[in-house]
Amino acid sequence: MTTRQAPPAGAAQHLERYEQVIGLEVHAQLKTDSKIFCPCSTRFGARPNTQVCPVCLGLPGALPVLNERAVRFAVMTGIAVGGRISERSVFARKNYFYPDLPKGYQISQYDRPLCEGGVIDIRSGSEWKRIGLVRIHLEEDAGKSLHPEGREGVVTTRVDLNRAGVPLIEIVSEPDIRSGAEAYDYLMRLKQILVYLDVCDGNMEEGSLRCDANVSVRLRGETALGTKTEIKNLNSFRNVERAIAFETERQVSLLEGGGRIVQETLLWNADKGTAETMRSKEEAHDYRYFPEPDLLPLDLDPAWIDAIRSELPELPHQVRDRLTLEYGIPEYDAEVLTETRSLAAYYEEVARRSGNPKLSSNWIMVEVNAARNKAGQAIEEFPVRPDRLGDLVAMIASERISGKIGKQIFELMLESLDGPEALVQRHGLMPIDDETALRALAREVIAANPGPVAEVRAGKDRTFAFLVGQAMKQSRGRAHPEKLQAALRRELEALT
Amino acid sequence: MSDALIHETAEALSRSVASGERSAVEVTLAFLAQIERTAGRLGTYLHKNPEEALAMARAVDERRARGAILGPLAGLPVALKDNLCVRGVPTTCGSRILERYRPPYDAHVVERLRDADAVLIGKTNCDEFAMGSSTENSAYFPTRNPWDLTRVPGGSSGGSAATVAAREAPLALGSDTGGSIRQPAAFCGIVGLKPTYGAVSRYGLVAFASSLDQIGPLARNARDAALLYNAICGQDARDMTSRSEAKPVSLDALERGAGRLRIGVPWELLGEGVDPEIHAALDKALAVFAAEGAKILDVKLPHAGYAIATYYLIAPAEASSNLARYDGVRYGVRAENDDLQTMYAKTRGQGFGREVRRRILLGTYALSAGYYDAYYLRAQRVRTLIRRDFAHALTGADAILLPTTPTPAFRLGEKLDDPLAMYLNDIFSIPASLAGAPALSFPAGFSAGDLPIGLQVVGRPFEEETLLRLARGWELGSDVTAKIPPLLAEADS
Numbered sequence: 001m002t003t004r005q006a007p008p009a010g011a012a013q014h015l016e017r018y019e020q021v022i023g024l025e026v027h028a029q030l031k032t033d034s035k036i037f038c039p040c041s042t043r044f045g046a047r048p049n050t051q052v053c054p055v056c057l058g059l060p061g062a063l064p065v066l067n068e069r070a071v072r073f074a075v076m077t078g079i080a081v082g083g084r085i086s087e088r089s090v091f092a093r094k095n096y097f098y099p100d101l102p103k104g105y106q107i108s109q110y111d112r113p114l115c116e117g118g119v120i121d122i123r124s125g126s127e128w129k130r131i132g133l134v135r136i137h138l139e140e141d142a143g144k145s146l147h148p149e150g151r152e153g154v155v156t157t158r159v160d161l162n163r164a165g166v167p168l169i170e171i172v173s174e175p176d177i178r179s180g181a182e183a184y185d186y187l188m189r190l191k192q193i194l195v196y197l198d199v200c201d202g203n204m205e206e207g208s209l210r211c212d213a214n215v216s217v218r219l220r221g222e223t224a225l226g227t228k229t230e231i232k233n234l235n236s237f238r239n240v241e242r243a244i245a246f247e248t249e250r251q252v253s254l255l256e257g258g259g260r261i262v263q264e265t266l267l268w269n270a271d272k273g274t275a276e277t278m279r280s281k282e283e284a285h286d287y288r289y290f291p292e293p294d295l296l297p298l299d300l301d302p303a304w305i306d307a308i309r310s311e312l313p314e315l316p317h318q319v320r321d322r323l324t325l326e327y328g329i330p331e332y333d334a335e336v337l338t339e340t341r342s343l344a345a346y347y348e349e350v351a352r353r354s355g356n357p358k359l360s361s362n363w364i365m366v367e368v369n370a371a372r373n374k375a376g377q378a379i380e381e382f383p384v385r386p387d388r389l390g391d392l393v394a395m396i397a398s399e400r401i402s403g404k405i406g407k408q409i410f411e412l413m414l415e416s417l418d419g420p421e422a423l424v425q426r427h428g429l430m431p432i433d434d435e436t437a438l439r440a441l442a443r444e445v446i447a448a449n450p451g452p453v454a455e456v457r458a459g460k461d462r463t464f465a466f467l468v469g470q471a472m473k474q475s476r477g478r479a480h481p482e483k484l485q486a487a488l489r490r491e492l493e494a495l496t
Numbered sequence: 497m498s499d500a501l502i503h504e505t506a507e508a509l510s511r512s513v514a515s516g517e518r519s520a521v522e523v524t525l526a527f528l529a530q531i532e533r534t535a536g537r538l539g540t541y542l543h544k545n546p547e548e549a550l551a552m553a554r555a556v557d558e559r560r561a562r563g564a565i566l567g568p569l570a571g572l573p574v575a576l577k578d579n580l581c582v583r584g585v586p587t588t589c590g591s592r593i594l595e596r597y598r599p600p601y602d603a604h605v606v607e608r609l610r611d612a613d614a615v616l617i618g619k620t621n622c623d624e625f626a627m628g629s630s631t632e633n634s635a636y637f638p639t640r641n642p643w644d645l646t647r648v649p650g651g652s653s654g655g656s657a658a659t660v661a662a663r664e665a666p667l668a669l670g671s672d673t674g675g676s677i678r679q680p681a682a683f684c685g686i687v688g689l690k691p692t693y694g695a696v697s698r699y700g701l702v703a704f705a706s707s708l709d710q711i712g713p714l715a716r717n718a719r720d721a722a723l724l725y726n727a728i729c730g731q732d733a734r735d736m737t738s739r740s741e742a743k744p745v746s747l748d749a750l751e752r753g754a755g756r757l758r759i760g761v762p763w764e765l766l767g768e769g770v771d772p773e774i775h776a777a778l779d780k781a782l783a784v785f786a787a788e789g790a791k792i793l794d795v796k797l798p799h800a801g802y803a804i805a806t807y808y809l810i811a812p813a814e815a816s817s818n819l820a821r822y823d824g825v826r827y828g829v830r831a832e833n834d835d836l837q838t839m840y841a842k843t844r845g846q847g848f849g850r851e852v853r854r855r856i857l858l859g860t861y862a863l864s865a866g867y868y869d870a871y872y873l874r875a876q877r878v879r880t881l882i883r884r885d886f887a888h889a890l891t892g893a894d895a896i897l898l899p900t901t902p903t904p905a906f907r908l909g910e911k912l913d914d915p916l917a918m919y920l921n922d923i924f925s926i927p928a929s930l931a932g933a934p935a936l937s938f939p940a941g942f943s944a945g946d947l948p949i950g951l952q953v954v955g956r957p958f959e960e961e962t963l964l965r966l967a968r969g970w971e972l973g974s975d976v977t978a979k980i981p982p983l984l985a986e987a988d989s
Contacts, residue, residue, distance in 0.1 A: 060594070060599065061581045061587075061698075104817070290872060294736065295737075
């Protein structure tokens, strides 16, 4: 295995002249309870080799039986991205030897996949861009090889087949992606769709979403494709972007140095930030695909497909469009609020309860998301449920309390189960907007700050803000800002 | 002196056990004794199961004593080809690579046999992974033909056919991919039925060529074959290629014999290479069927001539993939080596025999990039044409009659070094396999050298009953006197 050296400094100056051409192959584990060809559980994290049977162990004589739910999930995904669902698709065997592949072949689909075509719309800078899909097909996952190091550095290989037979869909994009950032956005949106459909949990770290990238470069204006390389083992969104950047620079500096790109498969090393040759074109497997004789062609009833289509849950872009339309919030807000289906639902409840959609949106995007990030909580786990937040936003919107007090109440709600009104009462955070009270407050501040008062009276109006601040501080933020200012002015004038 | 009961039909034996006239233990002991007498010379068993067989027989007797209604195979010993998985019992497929392998589960057919109160008497010898036509490709020892110990019993289910012919078991199961039930049935003078593809679940049958493999019965007569077929046929949720159309046959219907059936003969296939004695047997069978009221007609199978070439692309292609799992990683034999690729190569090089390696290479080649279209894909197209040939021929005819093999049993070693000659022995059995059609071989007399001659009938999908009727029709209408293999007379003298 040769390690690719990081490209020499100076490659960057040539990058501008080149265009990146990227296609992604994403494997998504489907959230079925049982495996694709046997009744074994798909639960993650069980003791090795405890979720296995003759079928997923590849024992002699065992036969696969297709899990209908896996087909349903794949069809849902295909419909969601606007692909053409094949009324007949064919499973095929992909033959290769590997210790974690128990049958010596993987049951996949080859020339007749379950779904062809479709698109995913992504953001490219400030523009929307449409990325085409080649296909979506169903297949089974392999097991896991573990390589614990034993005594004296001897590496043994252990195989865990709990994952063998877990259903996967492979989603193959057209080479329409033009930057690492686009690749990142593509993945994020694909994941979002899968999670909205509830067919995949989208967890890249646990391997339920995996990505391989095909990367090539060409001079801008060129239409022919350059020679591509495939990078595997990209286990996070960030690594997809890093690996693409690395490989682009490597290819550009190679071309600029008069070299040629060799078609090969690379393995990304996240620790080193480099990619290593896994196998060259000459070493590429001949998978000897042929139709799986143990499974009949998969024939889907068009009525069944239509039923799935009509029962499909609302998709991210549909929710986004609806939020801008129904609540009149900016597209940017709608985008943030539709990150997950539950966040969108949370928002809708807050907006309805508060009667102020935009203020609700601000509060969720800023305060709620900051608090969640700090605590590492999903919206479902967030202690301030939409009823309490809705009431709080309503109080702010009606100017019952100031935004500042609102933030204090919000902090208190994180630690308590009480509603905002109760917290206002208990903590004495009622606003002060009574004229008499405010003027008394103003007098106190004037008496305590003779120096600044003198400055203001000498015409240095900037110091007035200082006095307002002092008064606000004294009221613990409860004073009504405009009315407080008016009271201060009046009291200052009364000094003469 | 062998017990007379071993010569009785399976049907009569099960009836006598069900009625309490005989115990299952008595029946089992008689066959175990016969196994002791002849199995060593015949090489019929890879694994004998006497204690467990007797325990099963005792359980059947106890169930009867408690008043339970016994299953249709009550107390009947059934021998199983060694590519059928039985929980905890060695299942080697005649291969070194599975030498110490014991499956943790029962094949579907084994479950069905247990449900029918059968007694599992042992695992029979076969060509390694069912690849062969003589049982000489067993990694352990060859099986010999009970009618002539210098000759092969056919294959790959040679052990199952020989054990039934030698009265070591009244019934046996084999598997047929290109003729592996029918050809040994013909060589051993018994009935062998390859059911329609999809009629019997393959769950627990160690795969050779998945789109062709079928499990089927071997018995000494048509009614016994039907009895066993009825116990194993029908759809199984664990085999997606098994079909709901598969239904048991009516034993009463078999008594109608050839009746008014229309029997087609593909005369143009029966040219050179067919032994004149087999031709004569065919003529005689036609006369018997005609006498029972059958109508004889000429049918054409225009693409049958391509069957062997087609089969030897499709079957090895599937086999090359099916046998990839024997890699030394999880079970079976492993040739230890620090390097993974070397471990694979040595395990498979040492674990598989010559014929298996040859077919893996053939199949790998046929599926390789650049060759797939010319070989595998073209073979699939020809297969479709052959299937249509049968569908067409079987619109005018209810069944097609042809020889099972071109010649009677050949001698051990005769074709071992000439794989092509060995492959050509399956020329008449392979077309029906490719068509997925049911096909049956029935004993239709003897050659001048006292070797059994088998004839084959092929029918429409899921019309096994028609084929069994014809086999029964031959039994009812022919004047061939029952013979027993000389080995048995010898053993008794």
